[in-house]
Amino acid sequence: xxxxxxxxxxxxxxxxxxxxxxxxxxxxxxxxxxxxARFRMETYSCGGRLxxxxxxLSGEIDWSNHLAEILYSCTACKNCEVKxxxxxxxxxxNMIIAAKSEMVESGRIPSSVKEFLENIxxxxxxxxxxxxxxxxxxxxxxIEPYQGHDLLYYVGCVGSYDDRAQEVARMLGKVLQKxxxxxxxxxxxxxxxxxxxxxxxxxxxxxxxxxxxxxQFKKLGIQKVVTLSPHSYNAMKNDYPRxxxxxxxxxxxxxxxxxxxxxxxxxxxxxxxxVTYHDPCFLGRWNNEYEAARNVITAIPGIQLIEMERNRDxxxxxxxxxxxxxxxxxxxxxxxxxxxxxxxxxxxGARILAVACPNCLTMFEDAxxxxxxxxxxxxxxxxxxxxxxxxIM
Amino acid sequence: MDSIxxxxxxxxxxxxxxxxxxxxxxxxxxxxxxxxxxxDYAVSPRTTEEVQGIVKLANKEKIPVVPLGGGLxxxxxxVPFKGGxxxxxxxxxxxxxxxxxxxxxxVECGVSQxxxxxxxxxxxxxxxxxxxxxxxxxxxxxxxxxxxxxDLAQPYxxxxxxxxxxxxxxxxxxxxxxxxxxxxxxxxxxxxxxDLGLFLGWGGTTGIITKISxxxxxxxRIRGVGLFVVEDEELVPEIMYKLTQTQMAEDIIAFSxxxxxxxxxxxxxTINLAAxxxxxxxxxxxxxxxxxxxxxxRSGAGGFLGFSRGLDRPxxxxxxDWRKGGGFEYVGxxxxxxxxPECYRRGREISERHGIPYTVLGRCIGIAHAMMFSWTYAxxxxxxxxxxxxxxxxxxxxxxxxxxxGTIWKPGLYGxxxxxxxxxxxxxxxxxxxxxxxxxxxxxxxxxxxxxx
Numbered sequence: 001x002x003x004x005x006x007x008x009x010x011x012x013x014x015x016x017x018x019x020x021x022x023x024x025x026x027x028x029x030x031x032x033x034x035x036x037a038r039f040r041m042e043t044y045s046c047g048g049r050l051x052x053x054x055x056x057l058s059g060e061i062d063w064s065n066h067l068a069e070i071l072y073s074c075t076a077c078k079n080c081e082v083k084x085x086x087x088x089x090x091x092x093x094n095m096i097i098a099a100k101s102e103m104v105e106s107g108r109i110p111s112s113v114k115e116f117l118e119n120i121x122x123x124x125x126x127x128x129x130x131x132x133x134x135x136x137x138x139x140x141x142x143i144e145p146y147q148g149h150d151l152l153y154y155v156g157c158v159g160s161y162d163d164r165a166q167e168v169a170r171m172l173g174k175v176l177q178k179x180x181x182x183x184x185x186x187x188x189x190x191x192x193x194x195x196x197x198x199x200x201x202x203x204x205x206x207x208x209x210x211x212x213x214x215x216q217f218k219k220l221g222i223q224k225v226v227t228l229s230p231h232s233y234n235a236m237k238n239d240y241p242r243x244x245x246x247x248x249x250x251x252x253x254x255x256x257x258x259x260x261x262x263x264x265x266x267x268x269x270x271x272x273x274x275v276t277y278h279d280p281c282f283l284g285r286w287n288n289e290y291e292a293a294r295n296v297i298t299a300i301p302g303i304q305l306i307e308m309e310r311n312r313d314x315x316x317x318x319x320x321x322x323x324x325x326x327x328x329x330x331x332x333x334x335x336x337x338x339x340x341x342x343x344x345x346x347x348x349g350a351r352i353l354a355v356a357c358p359n360c361l362t363m364f365e366d367a368x369x370x371x372x373x374x375x376x377x378x379x380x381x382x383x384x385x386x387x388x389x390x391x392i393m
Numbered sequence: 394m395d396s397i398x399x400x401x402x403x404x405x406x407x408x409x410x411x412x413x414x415x416x417x418x419x420x421x422x423x424x425x426x427x428x429x430x431x432x433d434y435a436v437s438p439r440t441t442e443e444v445q446g447i448v449k450l451a452n453k454e455k456i457p458v459v460p461l462g463g464g465l466x467x468x469x470x471x472v473p474f475k476g477g478x479x480x481x482x483x484x485x486x487x488x489x490x491x492x493x494x495x496x497x498x499x500v501e502c503g504v505s506q507x508x509x510x511x512x513x514x515x516x517x518x519x520x521x522x523x524x525x526x527x528x529x530x531x532x533x534x535x536x537x538x539x540x541x542x543x544d545l546a547q548p549y550x551x552x553x554x555x556x557x558x559x560x561x562x563x564x565x566x567x568x569x570x571x572x573x574x575x576x577x578x579x580x581x582x583x584x585x586x587x588d589l590g591l592f593l594g595w596g597g598t599t600g601i602i603t604k605i606s607x608x609x610x611x612x613x614r615i616r617g618v619g620l621f622v623v624e625d626e627e628l629v630p631e632i633m634y635k636l637t638q639t640q641m642a643e644d645i646i647a648f649s650x651x652x653x654x655x656x657x658x659x660x661x662x663t664i665n666l667a668a669x670x671x672x673x674x675x676x677x678x679x680x681x682x683x684x685x686x687x688x689x690x691r692s693g694a695g696g697f698l699g700f701s702r703g704l705d706r707p708x709x710x711x712x713x714d715w716r717k718g719g720g721f722e723y724v725g726x727x728x729x730x731x732x733x734p735e736c737y738r739r740g741r742e743i744s745e746r747h748g749i750p751y752t753v754l755g756r757c758i759g760i761a762h763a764m765m766f767s768w769t770y771a772x773x774x775x776x777x778x779x780x781x782x783x784x785x786x787x788x789x790x791x792x793x794x795x796x797x798x799g800t801i802w803k804p805g806l807y808g809x810x811x812x813x814x815x816x817x818x819x820x821x822x823x824x825x826x827x828x829x830x831x832x833x834x835x836x837x838x839x840x841x842x843x844x845x846x
Contacts, residue, residue, distance in 0.1 A: 013775040016713035016720065017424055019463060019530025027507040027529055027706065028515070030483065040437055040484050041411060042419045042464070051422070052415055066413045086714045309515075333408070 006102070008095045011088050012054050017047035021080035021092070024314030032310065033080060034317040034337035035073040038330045043070050046080035046092060053099040063103070068110050071100055073329040075321035075337075076199040078285035082313050100201025112327040117202050120209070124191045125157040126326045135187030137166040143173040146184030151176075152222045153183045154236070156229040157192050158325065158358035164365055165358035169228055172252055172383040174392050176226075179264045181255075183226065189216070193227075195235035195282070196323045207243070210235070214245030224248040226255050230282035230357045231321075237287065251283055253293040253356050256386055260299045267389035270302035275385070276350035277305065278341060278364070279315040280357035293356045293382050300389040308344045316341055318367075320359040331366075338367035346377045356382045397454060401436050401478070404446040409437040409484070420461070420479040425722030426772065426784040427469025427805060432459065432479035439484045441560060441568060441603040448601065448836075449566035451478055457839045458564075460597040462503065462535025465527050467722045468805035470539065470596045474840030482534060485603065491517050495581045496609045497557045498522070502534025502602050507706065509533060513609070521545070521612035523552050526756070529706055534602045539803040540594045542765050544644040544665060544704070545610055546758045547637065552607075553593040557583050560604035561592050564832035572606065580606035591827060596803065597838045599831045613667035615674050616643070620698040621662040621686055626734040628694060629660050629755070633730050635685050636664065637761040641677045643667050645757040649737060651750035652715060660737070665704065715750060718773025722783060723752075724790040725802035728766045730757065732797050739797070740768040743789050747782040765802060809842055 006012070022045050024032040031037035035044040042048040049071060055061045074096050081092050103109050104117070119128035137160050146152050153176065159169035176183050194209035217225070225247050227233040233251040240247065259265040275297060283289045290312045297305050310316050319330040319337030330336050342364060345353040353368070355361045364379040387393050401410040411417070412434055421429035433456070438444045451458045457477025464471055473479050485501040486508070492498075500509065507529025513520050523543030525536050536543075537553045549555060558572030558580040569575075571592075572583040583606075591599050623632065629647050636645050644665035651657045664681060668674035682690075682697050689695030712721045728736060733755050744751035752769040768790045772783035791808040794801050795815065801808040813821065824844040831837075835845070 013773070014714055014717055014719040018465070018528040018713070020528060023507055023529060027511040029508055030486070030505050030530055039408065040481075041409075041416055041435065042481065043411075043413075043415050048419050051419060055418055061414050061418050064414065067415050070415060085711055088714075 006057050007098050014088050015047050015050040020083045021046035024310050026314050034075050034319045038335050063108050075317045075324050077281040077317035097201050104201045116323050116326050120192050127161050129161050134160045137169050144184045149184040150182035152225045153185050154225050154227045156232045159228040168381040171387045175387050179259045193232040193235045195231040199322045210243045214243050230280040234282040234286050257292045257295045267300045269389050269391040271300050271385050271389045272302040273352045274304045275352040275354050276345050277354045281317050318360040318363040320363040325359045338363040342367040342371050353379045405438050405443050411435045423469040423472045425467035427472050430474050432473040433476045434478045437481040437484050444562045448562050451836050455834050459838050460601045462532035463530045465531045468803050497606050499580045499606045504533045506531045520609040547645050550759045555608040558606035561600040563600045564837045596841050598842045613669045616667045616704050617702040619664045619700040623660050623695040626660050626737045629733040630731045634761050639680050648754040650752040715771040716773045720774040721771040723767045723769040725767045726794040726799040727763050728799035730761050730764045736766045743786050747786040
């Protein structure tokens with residue numbers, strides 16, 4: 001491909017590399033781009049990436065595995081788009097994803113990305129675990145397969161396969177049962193939502209996944225979906241309609257907020273702790289939902305909610321987006337975004353780091369251990385906090 | 394493996410040194426029109442000791458070292474013209490101390506301007522520093538190394554006049570301190586020790602500034618910007634003099650630009666006011682708008698367009714998108730204020746001759762002791778012809794600055810040559826001696842300020 005063929009050939013040179021993209025909205029530091037925070041080389045900033053893409057497409061530099069890793073270290077957290085003051089900012093991430101697509105097309109991608117995509121193609125999940133084990137997370141629960149229920153509870157890949165996230169998936173199921181919500185799950189028939197596939201630039205696989213999911217949802221008569229993961233929520237809310245898949249999609253924190261305010265969930269058992277909440281990128285910056293989880297948390301007696309300095313649209317991504325919870329191009333350092341974030345939560349005196357995303361959950365669980373903070377900071381999903389406040393745990 | 398690379402990795406850690414084509418490509422560029430030159434190594438140190446280790450190695454091996462802050466000078470000052478080590482100093486970003494009573498902050502050189510602002514706003518809300526007009530990613534160290542100015546220039550002058558102390562790694566590897574910190578006292582004053590004056594304004598050619606004590610100033614509770622316009626550029630100098638006579642403003646800028654066309658040719662003033670109470674603000678507003686500028690308003694020569702509370706962070710990078718081209722560069726000058734009309738007219742002519750929408754700006758420095766007057770030329774990074782036009786316009790403007798009796802602020806290579814040609818021979822000779830003494834192997838940012846040639 002040449003620059004002429006590149007979809008954003010008329011735009012990509014417009015990045016001046018002023019560096020605004022590195023900052024949070026409140027300007028407090030230059031390390032709000034997770035990859036830049038990790039490596040602190042200009043190449044890993046958003047502007048650096050855009051300049052490198054242009055140089056690659058124009059032949060000034062050649063493809064290399066290092067170039068691919070620089071691109072794939074982008075977590076698609078959208079901090080750059082929120083902060084860039086220029087008019088083309090809405091396309092910044094698309095410029096990076098389009099370059100990733102070119103790498104996918106030509107098969108020149110990091111081995112971990114290749115493995116991630118192949119696993120999804122073969123087994124419908126990035127871990128490469130068997131499709132027929134996808135529903136094992138619900139063993140021992142009374143969660144029902146979807147059969148015309150009011151709601152489909154879509155669990156997603158991380159909630160289905162990761163041990164810790166499975167606990168959260170089960171707990172949310174119990175909470176929904178406690179509220180007498182009519183819901184069912186797809187179990188082994190659930191497939192990857194495709195959000196990360198899209199952000200990794202594998203358009204063909206993404207389209208295939210979405211078309212399969214949309215067809216399945218329609219066949220089962222599904223109209224309403226509640227997702228465990230903000231990543232699933234984002235894909236189903238914003239991408240599926242392009243494939244004739246318009247469903248009433250909500251993230252579980254939005255549902256819990258309604259259930260509490262409607263009186264269907266009694267959280268009066270309370271939860272006695274100092275809690276800080278980490279905004280997931282695909283709920284916050286991608287979908288402008290900052291308050292639902294906070295409303296849930298503050299509705300629970302006993303909780304003292306304190307904010308990290310970087311919150312809402314200034315949040316530092318956990319570093320797990322864009323497939324990085326698996327491909328792990330940002331790990332292995334005290335400067336890994338999740339470890340920075342864990343230290344921030346600890347520094348403000350929080351005892352609980354509350355999350356609303358299974359990717360964030362797994363990233364922070366590892367980060368807290370790596371920081372040696374297990375005795376002082378506990379990572380809990382909002383659904384687990386609600387479960388305790390409902391007397392389930 | 395390259396032994397130099399290996400040695401650098403041993404100093405800063407493997408992750409903070411690169412010889413990958415990607416890093417060498419990115420660090421070859423300035424954001425303006427200067428032609429890129431690739432370094433051989435990109436290195437990102439965290440501590441003074443690491444900088445010291447790198448410089449000792451470079452001096453021993455006679456490898457150029459180019460210190461880089463935010464990389465926003467736009468004049469090519471941090472382009473590695475002769476290869477070597479590009480030293481990205483932005484990891485050195487600790488705010489070490491803020492002394493509220495003596496009103497100073499000791500910071501590492503790579504602290505960004507925006508972080509400095511937000512840190513003070515949060516932790517020391519009664520204090521502020523002079524924030525430059527550059528994007529917030531510009532660094533404190535980079536700014537003083539080029540004699541930058543900021544939004545307190547009118548009462549307090551250049552940012553490099555606000556330095557209370559420095560820590561510098563010399564080109565031969567010694568770490569030196571200047572000011573009261575040099576005798577083990579706190580970093581509260583640069584004076585009255587003998588003035589060495591060897592690093593400010595040298596653009597990293599005499600050493601690497603690693604720590605700075607920067608003066609802070611009272612931050613008043615209410616800050617805002619008033620907008621005033623006149624059509625006649627001849628009125629700008631006298632208005633600036635009158636405004637500075639009041640000593641009421643924190644920042645006074647006059648500017649004019651071709652975009653949007655409706656206001657092309659109009660001279661705009663932004664006048665920053667600050668107050669601790671509504672009463673103080675009202676008093677200052679009355680002095681400025683009624684007593685000082687009232688005569689222009691009443692005669693119809695000028696107009697008051699309102700006062701808005703709050704200061705926006707500089708958004709200068711928007712200029713880069715005027716031609717949807719991602720690029721601009723400007724010539725900055727330090728100029729007598731009386732020259733504003735001619736600067737405006739001649740600059741506008743240069744812009745129009747090169748088909749570039751004109752943008753000029755004069756920021757008052759001191760009590761009208763001078764102004765930083767800039768001529769900005771936007772270009773399309775994807776169109777080599779517009780880059781060439783901008784470069785030609787910049788060179789013509791460098792010539793113009795000296796013709797009008799000003800000095801070029803942070804000149805690029807072309808401007809440096811013009812300045813060196815005009816330097817008093819004895820001054821030039823002293824600069825040569827200083828450079829030779831400090832940097833006997835010529836490793837520091839070679840290409841820039843080549844006074845020895």
